[in-house]
Amino acid sequence: MTQYVPIMHRVMPLPVLWVLLLVQGVMVVPFLFYLPLWLGVVFVLVLVWRWRVTHGDMRKAPRSLIILAILVGIGGLLLSGLRAYNLDSAVALCVLGYLLKSLEVMRRRDGIFQAYLGYFLTGIFLLYNYTPVGALVAIVMVLANTLALHAVTADQTFRWKRGTKLSLALMVAAVPIMVAGFLFFPRLPPLWSIPNDERGAQTGMSDEVDPGSVASLAQSTEPAFRVQFEGDPPPRQQWYWRGTTLGDFDGRVWRARFRDRNRFQWPRGQLPLAQPGAERFDYSVVLEATQQHWLYFLDWPTQVRGQDAYVLPDGRAARRNSLSQTYRYEAQSAEAVNWPNETALQWYQRLPEQGNEALRQWGLELRQTAGSDVAYIDAILNHIRTEPFRYTLQPPLYPSADSLSDFWFDGRLGFCSHYASAVAYLARVAGIPSRLVGGYLGGTYNQSGDFIQVRQMEAHAWVELWLNGQWQRVDPTAAVAPGRIDLNLDDWLSEDNPSDLPFGARFGRNLGPFNDLRFWWDSVQYQWQVSILNYQQSNALGLLEARFGRINPWHAAAAMAVFLGVLGLLMAWFTGLLQLPRRQPEPWASLRRVERQYGDRHAGETVSDFMARLAYEHPAQREALARLAQLIDTLAYDPQATLDASRRRDLKQRVEACLK
Amino acid sequence: MRWPAPLQRRLDAWVSRRLPPGRQVALNQSRIFIVPTRQGLLMLGLALVVLLLAINFESSLNYALGFWLVAMLWAAVHLTYRNLSGLVVQAETAGLVEAGENVSYSLMLSSPRTRYRGPLEFRHEDWGQVGVEMDGRDTQVTLSRSTSQRGRQPLPRFRLESRYPFGLVVAWSHIKMDLDAWAYPEPVEQPLQPVGTEPEGDVSNDHFVQTGTEDFHSLREYQSGDSVHRMHWPSFSRDELVVKHFVDYQAADQWLDWHALPGLAVELRLSALAWHMLRCQQQDRPFGLRLPGLEIEPDKGQRHLERCRRALAEFGELR
Numbered sequence: 007m008t009q010y011v012p013i014m015h016r017v018m019p020l021p022v023l024w025v026l027l028l029v030q031g032v033m034v035v036p037f038l039f040y041l042p043l044w045l046g047v048v049f050v051l052v053l054v055w056r057w058r059v060t061h062g063d064m065r066k067a068p069r070s071l072i073i074l075a076i077l078v079g080i081g082g083l084l085l086s087g088l089r090a091y092n093l094d095s096a097v098a099l100c101v102l103g104y105l106l107k108s109l110e111v112m113r114r115r116d117g118i119f120q121a122y123l124g125y126f127l128t129g130i131f132l133l134y135n136y137t138p139v140g141a142l143v144a145i146v147m148v149l150a151n152t153l154a155l156h157a158v159t160a161d162q163t164f165r166w167k168r169g170t171k172l173s174l175a176l177m178v179a180a181v182p183i184m185v186a187g188f189l190f191f192p193r194l195p196p197l198w199s200i201p202n203d204e205r206g207a208q209t210g211m212s213d214e215v216d217p218g219s220v221a222s223l224a225q226s227t228e229p230a231f232r233v234q235f236e237g238d239p240p241p242r243q244q245w246y247w248r249g250t251t252l253g254d255f256d257g258r259v260w261r262a263r264f265r266d267r268n269r270f271q272w273p274r275g276q277l278p279l280a281q282p283g284a285e286r287f288d289y290s291v292v293l294e295a296t297q298q299h300w301l302y303f304l305d306w307p308t309q310v311r312g313q314d315a316y317v318l319p320d321g322r323a324a325r326r327n328s329l330s331q332t333y334r335y336e337a338q339s340a341e342a343v344n345w346p347n348e349t350a351l352q353w354y355q356r357l358p359e360q361g362n363e364a365l366r367q368w369g370l371e372l373r374q375t376a377g378s379d380v381a382y383i384d385a386i387l388n389h390i391r392t393e394p395f396r397y398t399l400q401p402p403l404y405p406s407a408d409s410l411s412d413f414w415f416d417g418r419l420g421f422c423s424h425y426a427s428a429v430a431y432l433a434r435v436a437g438i439p440s441r442l443v444g445g446y447l448g449g450t451y452n453q454s455g456d457f458i459q460v461r462q463m464e465a466h467a468w469v470e471l472w473l474n475g476q477w478q479r480v481d482p483t484a485a486v487a488p489g490r491i492d493l494n495l496d497d498w499l500s501e502d503n504p505s506d507l508p509f510g511a512r513f514g515r516n517l518g519p520f521n522d523l524r525f526w527w528d529s530v531q532y533q534w535q536v537s538i539l540n541y542q543q544s545n546a547l548g549l550l551e552a553r554f555g556r557i558n559p560w561h562a563a564a565a566m567a568v569f570l571g572v573l574g575l576l577m578a579w580f581t582g583l584l585q586l587p588r589r590q591p592e593p594w595a596s597l598r599r600v601e602r603q604y605g606d607r608h609a610g611e612t613v614s615d616f617m618a619r620l621a622y623e624h625p626a627q628r629e630a631l632a633r634l635a636q637l638i639d640t641l642a643y644d645p646q647a648t649l650d651a652s653r654r655r656d657l658k659q660r661v662e663a664c665l666k
Numbered sequence: 667m668r669w670p671a672p673l674q675r676r677l678d679a680w681v682s683r684r685l686p687p688g689r690q691v692a693l694n695q696s697r698i699f700i701v702p703t704r705q706g707l708l709m710l711g712l713a714l715v716v717l718l719l720a721i722n723f724e725s726s727l728n729y730a731l732g733f734w735l736v737a738m739l740w741a742a743v744h745l746t747y748r749n750l751s752g753l754v755v756q757a758e759t760a761g762l763v764e765a766g767e768n769v770s771y772s773l774m775l776s777s778p779r780t781r782y783r784g785p786l787e788f789r790h791e792d793w794g795q796v797g798v799e800m801d802g803r804d805t806q807v808t809l810s811r812s813t814s815q816r817g818r819q820p821l822p823r824f825r826l827e828s829r830y831p832f833g834l835v836v837a838w839s840h841i842k843m844d845l846d847a848w849a850y851p852e853p854v855e856q857p858l859q860p861v862g863t864e865p866e867g868d869v870s871n872d873h874f875v876q877t878g879t880e881d882f883h884s885l886r887e888y889q890s891g892d893s894v895h896r897m898h899w900p901s902f903s904r905d906e907l908v909v910k911h912f913v914d915y916q917a918a919d920q921w922l923d924w925h926a927l928p929g930l931a932v933e934l935r936l937s938a939l940a941w942h943m944l945r946c947q948q949q950d951r952p953f954g955l956r957l958p959g960l961e962i963e964p965d966k967g968q969r970h971l972e973r974c975r976r977a978l979a980e981f982g983e984l985r
Contacts, residue, residue, distance in 0.1 A: 010794030013829070014705075118705055118833070122712050125735060129716040132727040141727060148734065152832070159833035163785050163799050172831045176745065180737030187733030196722045331724050539726045577744045582781065583751055 014115040021164055023060050025157040026117055027053070030108055032150040033124050034101065036143050040134045041098050044082030045105070051075055052105050059112075067109035075106055097130055117158035124151035136331065138534050149173055179580070182573055189546040212298070213265040215252055215442060215467065217409075217423035226462040230446060231293040231302055232532045234457040240287060243491055244341070245448050246305040246468065246479065247460060251320045253354050253441040255434070257361035258409055260427060260442045263320050263353070266299060272326070273319060282308045282340035290336045292535040299324040302445060302460075304339040305479060311336045320350075320441075321470075321477070334540035345476045354439035354472065362431065364411040369435035379438050379473055383480060386432055390425065390485040394418060397425075397487035422447075422490075425482035426467045439472035443479075447491065455529025466490075592649055593641040596661045600634070603665050613638055630663040682823070687842035693753045693826075697839045700747050702739065706834035709739050742834040749783045749800075749828040750837050758806070760821065760847035762976055763813060764940075769847040770810040771821045775800055784830030790822055816933060818983055819847040848979035856938035858926040883913040919964035920946055920953040922974075936978050943978075947971050957981060 018026075034049050052075070055067050067075075079102040083095060104123050111120055128147040132140065152173040157164045231247075233239075252260035264272050287304060301315055301323040310316070310323040312335025317323045325333070348354075372389075376382035401420045404412045410428050413420055426442050433440035447466035449458040468481040484491045551557055578584035590598060601607060604624070607616045617635035621628040637660055640647050647653075669677060685697055702710070713735035720728030756774040763769045777783070780802030788796040792811035799805075813819050827838035885898055888907035901908040922942050927935045939955065946953040947966075954964035955974045962974055 010789070010791070013833075118708075122708065125712055125731075126715065129719045129725075129728050129731050132731060133719070133723050133725050136725065136727050144727065144731065148731070152738070155832050155834075159829055159831060161785065163830075168782070169831075172745065176738050176741050176832065177734070179741035179744070180734055183737030183740060184730055184734040187736070188730045191729060191733070193724075193729075194721045196724065197718070198722065331726075541726055574744075577741065581744045581748050582779065583744065583748050 014113065014118075016114050016161070017112055018114055018117055018158060019162055019164075020060055022117065022157045022161065023056070023111070025164070025169075026108070026111060026120055026154055027056050027060060029124060029150040029154040030105070030120070033127055033147060034105065036131060036135075036147070037097075037101050037127070041094070041101060042082060042086035044078070044086065045098065045101055047082070048075055048079050048102060048105050051078065052108055055109055066112060072106065072109060075109065079106070093133070097134075100130065101127065114158055114161075118155065121151045121154040121158065124154065133330075136539055138530060145177075149177060152176060179577055183570075186569060188541070193542055212444075213250060213252075213262040213267075214259055215423050215427070215444060216259040217404075217413075217420065217427045228462045229294055229528070229531070230296075230460045230462050230464070231291050232452075232455075232457045232459050232528075232535070233289050233291050233304075233449070234455075234532075236288040239289075239451070239458060240285075240304070240341070242448065244305070245458070246443075246466075246481075247302045247446040247449075248305055248307070248321065248443050249300045249302045249445040251322055251441050251443050251470070253320065253350075255357065255431065257358040257407060260430075262322075263350075264318050264322075264324070266328075269299075269326065272324070280306055280308055280340075280343035280345050282338070283344050284340055284342040286338055286340045288336070288338050290334060290536075292332055292334045292532065292540065293329060295331055295333075296329050299326070299328055301325065301333075301335060301337075303337040306343045306477075307337060307339050308343060309338040321443075332535045332539045334536065343476075348439075348472065348477075351439045351472060354441055355434055355437060357431070357434050360407075362408045362410045364408065365414050365428070365431065366435050368414070369432040372432075373436040379436065382436055383429075383433065383438075383471065383473075386429055387480070387482060387485045390482055395420075395425075395486045397421060397483065397490065422483045423467045425486060426469045429480060429482045430469045430471075433469070433471050441470050443468050443470055450528075452525050452529050452532070454525055455532045457529070457532050459528050459532075592654070593638045593657060596634075596657055597638060599661055600664055613642065627664055627666075630660065630666075634660040634664050681840050682842065685823075685840055685842060687823075687844045689757045689844050691755045691841055691843065693750045693755070693839050695751070697841075698747065698750050698837055699839065700743060700835055700837040702743075703829065703833060703836045706739055706742070709735060709834055713739075738832075739834050742832045745831055746828060746835045746837045748781070749786070749830055750826070750839060752779060752781075753777055753783065753786075753800070755826070755841055755843065757821075757843045757845035760819070760845050762848045762850065762972060762979065765813050765816045765849040765852050767849075768810050768812050769819050769849065770808050771843075771845055771847055773807045773809065773843065773845075775805045775807060777802055784828060787827050787829075788824055789827060790824040792822060813847075813849040816849050816851040816936065816979060818980075819849050821845045821847070848976060850975040850979040851933060851936040851940045853941035853944050854934060854937035855941050856927055856930065856934070858922070858938075858942060859928060860926070881913055883911045885909070886911050920951055921956055921964070922946075922953050923956040924958055925956070932982070936981055940975065940978055943971060943974055 030052075031049075034045070038046055051071075055071060059065070083098055083102070086098075104120075104127060107116070107123065108120060111117055124147065128144050128151070131147065132144050134140075135143065153169055156169045156173055160169065233247075239245075250262050252262050254261040254263060286308070289304065291302065293301065301310065301312070303310065303323065307317070307321075307323065312325075312333065314325050314327060315323055315335050316325075323337075369386075372385055373382045376385045395418045398419050399421055401424060402417050404410075404417060404424075406412055410431050413424050414428050423442075430440040430442050444465075444467050446460045446464045447468075448464045449460040451458050466483070468479060468483065470477045471480055472478075481491065547557065554561075575584065579586070589595065597613065600620075604620050607613075611619070614635050617631045617638075621631045624631075634657075637653075637657055641649060641653070641657070649657075685691075691697070713732045716728055716735060717732035719725060720732055754776045756776065758772040758774050760771045761769045775786070775798070777800070782802055783800040785797050785799050788798070788807060788809055790809075790811070793809055796807065796809055798807050809821065809824070811819075811822075821843050823840050823842040825838055826841050827836055829836050885901070885908045888897075888909050892909045896909045896912075898908040898910050920942075922939050924935060924939070927938050930938065939957075943953060943955070947968075950966065952964045952966045953974075955962040955977060957977060960977055962970075962977060
């Protein structure tokens with residue numbers, strides 16, 4: 007007689023503890039790429055203790071060890087700079103808790119708790135990594151936790167093979183409902199706003215540019231965004247993707263007018279947009295998560311359509327919430343636009359009183375000789391073209407307060423920001439309103455996916471000047487390095503400065519298959535972003551409504567009931583609960599036909615006895631019955647007899663002869 | 667879970683109407699109940715939390731994960747249900763024990779289709795839980811419970827449940843088997859009174875029935891352990907080790923008669939009979955049993971004892 011132990015309080019056997027340990031490893035390792043590595047230290051600490059437990063020392067961890075682990079954990083948190091309250095530190099705490107909880111997992115309840123926490127962490131993981139690879143990792147995580155749940159329930163009877171099979175079966179059986187839910191569940195707006203929703207590092211253009219303080223431009227081959235045009239894309243020379251405009255200059259640093267800091271002072275409501283003046287382009291952009299606010303679009307924008315997106319008066323579009331997920335929006339641009347009345351021209355002319363005196367003098371003199379604003383700008387660009395200026399991604403530092411003068415007269419080495427910054431400054435010296443534009447230049451056209459991919463390394467800065475009543479683009483980089491504008495960045499770099507090409511982009515440039523593979527993978531990612539990550543349930547509903555007309559709730563409920571009913575039947579059939587009536591094999595099916603006509607065999611009556619009785623009762627059929635009886639006997643009892651096509655035909659004929 | 671008493675009575679009555687007892691019970695959809703466990707409901711809550719994650723962080727993949735968790739709960743219903751579906755519980759044997767001892771019942775689990783059914787749990791407050799792993803072959807289960815009084819000990823309606831394979835849902839059935847164990851009375855010493863119907867002593871029919879101390883019977887060879895006092899000394903002088911063998915003479919057939927215990931309550935009488943039976947068995951004497959309406963011819967041996975004990979256990983039951 008066993009005492010009844012409530013199920014949740016039963017102690018788990020060793021093999022199950024092993025499974026839980028393994029599952030924990032599967033869960034924690036992917037997080038180590040996103041969270042500080044000291045979590046690995048805690049993991050090892052936990053591992054050591056659990057190793058003891060799985061070798062028979064069935065005790066909870068002593069309080070001292072728990073306190074030590076907590077201290078290491080919290081200390082690590084603080085040391086890794088996760089001091090502020092944000093998602094990163096919340097997740098780090100969560101993973102830490104997950105690790106520490108396992109120190110005392112002994113009973114079934116604890117095991118289930120661990121598995122459920124694991125499911126939740128899978129959801130958290132998907133906030134960080136939502137690439138196709140990340141989804142695969144998440145599937146492995148779900149499998150691991152389902153296996154843990156099974157192991158905990160199976161207790162003593164747990165077997166690896168059976169458990170894996172059952173877990174997979176459960177997951178596969180759940181797929182249809184998951185897909186239906188994913189397709190038709192309405193995408194709700196966030197129920198409450200999440201403070202400090204930043205995950206990982208910021209990428210893309212920032213609100214500030216300080217060209218003098220950058221010694222080397224990081225070259226990342228990570229994609230920044232992907233653009234798909236409706237119709238033909240514009241020529242490559244026009245692939246200027248603008249993001250931020252920086253109009254506030256303090257002598258060294260250019261700043262944006264509307265920044266992350268002053269988010270709540272941004273103007274609201276619909277603002278006057280530039281009117282398209284020439285050829286228009288409609289396109290959609292899938293932007294990678296930048297943790298910033300700025301949207302990118304082709305020069306010059308006339309419309310932006312996207313959830314929560316709006317246009318700012320300084321020629322930008324932004325979202326009020328930072329982009330913590332890939333984000334898809336549609337935009338329209340035109341080759342030329344009519345700008346609305348600019349109200350802040352004075353602000354775009356403002357210069358600090360002091361600093362860069364040499365350059366200021368040089369500019370004023372040049373303006374005098376040039377005669378007009380346009381000629382002045384031409385003269386500047388000509389100066390860059392003729393003097394020994396050089397474009398490099400590894401410029402010297404210009405640390406002094408007169409960094410622009412130093413660059414212009416002494417260094418003459420720099421990248422786009424240096425040239426743009428100097429030209430914008432010179433324009434302001436002559437009273438021409440000017441601003442820096444940060445964005446990207448160029449991109450790679452992906453044939454298979456029909457989109458343009460822009461990478462982080464294609465970041466660029468240029469100048470906009472207010473001339474003749476509208477903003478005009480001036481790219482001084484074109485003067486110093488014309489190839490940068492005309493060519494694909496990879497082609498240009500590998501011609502001019504191969505060492506500036508990052509390893510990832512250099513590798514396999516000349517290997518056809520590798521390049522194809524890269525393009526294919528890019529287009530897979532694009533499709534993933536468009537159809538999965540930015541899926542709106544109106545897509546599927548729209549398709550259905552286009553086919554079946556307007557859907558009302560009754561239709562929806564009926565459709566759901568039918569769907570679930572069919573699914574339930576299928577499931578019952580697969581699990582063996584429901585058995586379809588099976589056709590009897592020959593010769594019993596033929597015998598059954600005879601029985602249906604003449605009455606059933608008696609219990610214990612052999613086939614030949616039965617046929618003999620029938621022959622006696624129906625003398626007219628004696629001959630046919632005897633022939634049938636002989637064949638049935640052969641088929642049923644002769645092990646050598648096989649039922650081939652001719653025999654089957656023969657059998658059918660003989661049966662029909664009897665039934666006449 | 668306990669319900670208020672009147673409700674519980676109605677519930678019990680409903681259950682016994684719905685699930686009638688039998689020697690063999692095949693579990694089908696009318697006998698199997700299935701609901702999510704607390705753990706399963708927690709899973710549902712977890713899925714909601716993941717959906718909240720999806721909504722608030724606008725995370726598309728978390729919508730998929732949330733619905734996956736919900737759908738897994740749905741799929742688990744099928745997997746758990748089939749553990750019980752089609753299972754046949756067959757009553758086998760039940761024991762005969764002294765009242766107050768534990769009695770065991772044995773059941774046979776079989777299944778028309780060989781399918782692994784995971785651990786099944788037989789639950790009743792009398793025995794706690796008995797787990798058995800059913801892998802499709804015929805599997806024997808032994809349930810045991812304590813007895814308190816003499817008489818029929820039916821196997822109570824018990825709960826057969828399965829949470830396998832994920833513990834998210836529990837499928838169960840309340841099974842009442844037509845299987846009775848019996849408890850014979852606890853032996854209590856009471857003197858037997860002579861009864862008039864006893865046949866008068868036909869001494870010639872006497873025979874020794876056991877080793878005793880009263881009458882000399884024969885000489886036999888010494889075996890280690892024999893008492894020195896029984897040594898046959900005259901033989902010892904002839905260098906033979908021989909001991910005297912004594913026997914007790916008894917009446918031929920001891921009848922244990924219901925009427926030989928007048929003035930006692932029914933249960934006490936039965937207890938006394940049980941005591942005398944045990945004594946006869948220990949002394950290796952044949953005995954017969956006479957109860958109102960039943961007579962068992964004198965005999966010896968374990969089988970006979972069991973038969974008489976069974977008679978005592980069943981006394982008073984409608985047969």
